[in-house]
Amino acid sequence: MNNTIVSYLSQFESYKGLLESFSSMFGEAGPGLLTFLVFLIGCILVVTVLATIGGLGTYAERKISADMQARMGPNRVGPYGLLQFLADGVKMFLKEDLIPNKADKFIFGLAPLLALVGVFGTLAVLPFSSGFTLANLNVGVFYLIGIGSLVGVAIFLGGYASNSKWSMLGGMRGASQIISYEIPVVLSLMAIVLMSGSLNFGGLVGAQGGLPQEWFIFHNPFTFIGFFVFFIGALAETNRAPFDLPEAESELVSGYHTEYSGMRFAFFALAEYIEVFVVCGVGAAAFLGGYNVPLNLGGEGILGQVLQILVFFGKTLALYYLVIMIRWTYPRLRVDQLMTLCWKYLTPMAIFNLIGCALWIYLLDGKSVWDMLAAFVGSMGTGGGH
Amino acid sequence: MEATYSLDVYTPVVILLFLGAITVVAALLLGKLVRPHNPSESKNTPYECGEQPVGSAWSFFNMRFYVIGLIFIIFDVESALMFPVAVVFKKMNEIGRGGLVLVEIMIFLSVLISGIAYCWRKGDLDWVKSYVPGKDTSNK
Amino acid sequence: MDNVIFIISALLTVTGALCVLLTKNVMHACVYLLTCLLGVAGLYVTLGADFVAATQLAVYVGGVVILMVFAVMLTGGPTSQSSNKFGIVKVPMMGNAKTYIIGIISAVIFALMAYKVLSRIIISIQAGELPAFTETVEKIGFMLVTDHVLAFEISSVLLLGALVGAAIIARPRRGV
Numbered sequence: 001m002n003n004t005i006v007s008y009l010s011q012f013e014s015y016k017g018l019l020e021s022f023s024s025m026f027g028e029a030g031p032g033l034l035t036f037l038v039f040l041i042g043c044i045l046v047v048t049v050l051a052t053i054g055g056l057g058t059y060a061e062r063k064i065s066a067d068m069q070a071r072m073g074p075n076r077v078g079p080y081g082l083l084q085f086l087a088d089g090v091k092m093f094l095k096e097d098l099i100p101n102k103a104d105k106f107i108f109g110l111a112p113l114l115a116l117v118g119v120f121g122t123l124a125v126l127p128f129s130s131g132f133t134l135a136n137l138n139v140g141v142f143y144l145i146g147i148g149s150l151v152g153v154a155i156f157l158g159g160y161a162s163n164s165k166w167s168m169l170g171g172m173r174g175a176s177q178i179i180s181y182e183i184p185v186v187l188s189l190m191a192i193v194l195m196s197g198s199l200n201f202g203g204l205v206g207a208q209g210g211l212p213q214e215w216f217i218f219h220n221p222f223t224f225i226g227f228f229v230f231f232i233g234a235l236a237e238t239n240r241a242p243f244d245l246p247e248a249e250s251e252l253v254s255g256y257h258t259e260y261s262g263m264r265f266a267f268f269a270l271a272e273y274i275e276v277f278v279v280c281g282v283g284a285a286a287f288l289g290g291y292n293v294p295l296n297l298g299g300e301g302i303l304g305q306v307l308q309i310l311v312f313f314g315k316t317l318a319l320y321y322l323v324i325m326i327r328w329t330y331p332r333l334r335v336d337q338l339m340t341l342c343w344k345y346l347t348p349m350a351i352f353n354l355i356g357c358a359l360w361i362y363l364l365d366g367k368s369v370w371d372m373l374a375a376f377v378g379s380m381g382t383g384g385g386h
Numbered sequence: 387m388e389a390t391y392s393l394d395v396y397t398p399v400v401i402l403l404f405l406g407a408i409t410v411v412a413a414l415l416l417g418k419l420v421r422p423h424n425p426s427e428s429k430n431t432p433y434e435c436g437e438q439p440v441g442s443a444w445s446f447f448n449m450r451f452y453v454i455g456l457i458f459i460i461f462d463v464e465s466a467l468m469f470p471v472a473v474v475f476k477k478m479n480e481i482g483r484g485g486l487v488l489v490e491i492m493i494f495l496s497v498l499i500s501g502i503a504y505c506w507r508k509g510d511l512d513w514v515k516s517y518v519p520g521k522d523t524s525n526k
Numbered sequence: 527m528d529n530v531i532f533i534i535s536a537l538l539t540v541t542g543a544l545c546v547l548l549t550k551n552v553m554h555a556c557v558y559l560l561t562c563l564l565g566v567a568g569l570y571v572t573l574g575a576d577f578v579a580a581t582q583l584a585v586y587v588g589g590v591v592i593l594m595v596f597a598v599m600l601t602g603g604p605t606s607q608s609s610n611k612f613g614i615v616k617v618p619m620m621g622n623a624k625t626y627i628i629g630i631i632s633a634v635i636f637a638l639m640a641y642k643v644l645s646r647i648i649i650s651i652q653a654g655e656l657p658a659f660t661e662t663v664e665k666i667g668f669m670l671v672t673d674h675v676l677a678f679e680i681s682s683v684l685l686l687g688a689l690v691g692a693a694i695i696a697r698p699r700r701g702v
Binding site for chain 3: 396400449451452453455456457458459460462463464465466467469470471472473474477478486487490493494495497498500501502504505508510
């Protein structure tokens with residue numbers, strides 16, 4: 001069982017050799033130092049890759065929207081405009097740092113930091129592959145929910161600290177929307193926890209298989225509905241359209257980050273795009289089979305790990321594409337519609353799904369629809385043979 | 387696998403939280419070297435579509451946000467209690483105690499569902515309150 | 527690593543709590559409380575209670591802090607001056623030099639007494655003697671559905687009471 005990337009790597013001979021050389025160099029502190037270094041490298045790698053994906057997310061967003069609206073989109077910087085996000089980053093970096101004179105300067109500076117800290121914290125448990133998971137915490141799902149809720153606090157504080165009416169409205173809406181939609185998301189994840197009997201992501205993914213009929217989304221009707229409840233809730237939690245009320249540009253100028261400029265704004269945007277990726281990753285891990293490679297191709301070795309990472313990123317990016325598509329397809333909801341959808345449709349449905357999954361496990365021994373269909377067809381076949 | 391408890395698992399969490407904080411602080415400090423800094427009175431005024439801002443934005447807050455917060459905490463605590471039960475449900479089912487746990491889950495959830503049903507019926511989940519002067523909405 | 531996590535979380539907790547006491551801005555106090563609660567979650571982790579730590583994160587950091595800032599905004603938010611709603615610009619000191627001296631002396635005496643009582647427990651826990659376990663969640667779950675099932679069910683009634691109470695308090699009243 002691989003709890004962390006270190007415990008995965010420690011299977012290999014070369015790592016053991018490295019461990020010995022570290023022990024001889026640093027004595028007692030050697031193994032601890034090596035563990036720390038591996039974690040540090042792993043974390044920096046994950047953060048870099050995901051920051052790049054977040055940056056490319058802004059590019060993809062514009063390119064896909066341009067495609068859908070028969071425009072060109074960014075096409076000047078780099079091939080196909082791919083480096084546009086770097087140019088944007090440099091521009092943000094060189095921008096003047098404006099703080100409104102009536103703002104609460106302490107909280108104004110703290111809010112982007114909290115947003116980024118919250119999002120980076122969620123990356124620790126994201127299951128990229130069976131070996132390359134930074135930390136497969138026993139309470140992974142619940143930890144992710146908890147640390148991710150820092151973003152909601154950050155959005156509210158950002159809106160509050162600006163002391164601008166638009167920001168304040170955006171922050172209030174953002175915080176109430178995020179906490180409201182957390183309930184259906186948590187409840188539909190709980191149904192999956194119930195199905196797999198595990199609260200860590202390794203267990204969640206391990207309870208599924210590589211082929212679509214082994215995924216939890218197609219396991220039974222309740223999880224099928226649960227996926228959509230989760231996905232809609234996740235869209236709202238990350239403030240993506242059609243739930244982008246906290247930053248609704250047609251009514252609130254820019255919402256909670258109206259007064260933010262330069263790097264501070266960039267961090268809010270980065271946090272949002274990484275959070276979308278994380279949420280898609282959680283959806284892929286919990287409902288779409290996660291990193292399981294179909295037919296277990298590639299085996300246990302390095303090749304298998306690479307394939308697993310590719311499968312995970314493939315599923316996650318497919319969901320990411322869907323999120324962007326939805327943004328440019330659907331009109332924005334009104335606040336009252338938003339709250340009605342959450343409290344009167346999604347939450348009751350999520351509770352219903354939870355009970356349904358529990359009943360399914362109890363009455364049908366947790367067999368999936370396909371298992372029963374196969375058994376039924378098999379019995380038909382033998383019955384017809386007589 | 388019986389393993390002694392080790393906090394090594396939490397190392398990445400600590401590192402990532404610090405990375406998040408360091409990234410923000412470092413970028414802002416480094417940016418200070420290259421970015422211009424010439425603030426002016428009108429530049430630092432909160433944006434209000436070109437008008438002079440009237441009063442502070444820190445005004446009284448609508449009560450319904452608070453209600454949402456309260457209901458959220460109740461559901462959060464409920465999920466904190468339900469998660470361990472959800473984790474063991476499958477194992478309890480395997481040793482033949484599934485029915486008992488199922489009944490317990492049903493009782494727990496049905497009490498909560500009755501709470502939601504009450505709020506729904508009384509109109510507390512409505513964002514736009516149907517408030518008619520002179521009519522007591524609490525006895526709808 | 528154990529010590530590092532403990533020191534970081536203890537520092538977060540203590541500084542957060544101190545700043546909550548020392549700041550006069552209610553909103554800043556909420557933010558400091560957030561760091562304090564984060565630190566407490568870290569302390570739970572060092573004690574091996576990972577599920578309690580996650581609960582601390584989800585319920586307190588994500589829920590209670592948001593509820594608190596909402597509550598602060600319900601009162602109109604902090605004003606730019608350090609005045610309270612009675613119009614007193616300067617917040618009066620709580621007590622004078624004499625009360626502070628008496629307070630410090632009694633705190634020291636109390637700390638000594640507490641140390642005397644707790645010293646055996648404190649010393650008997652050595653570094654590296656943390657509890658050995660695999661998954662706290664499963665243990666909690668088994669306890670909740672077997673031994674403590676009554677508490678589990680009663681807590682749902684408690685939550686129901688809280689839900690209904692919250693709804694009733696927040697209902698718009700006539701003539702107010």
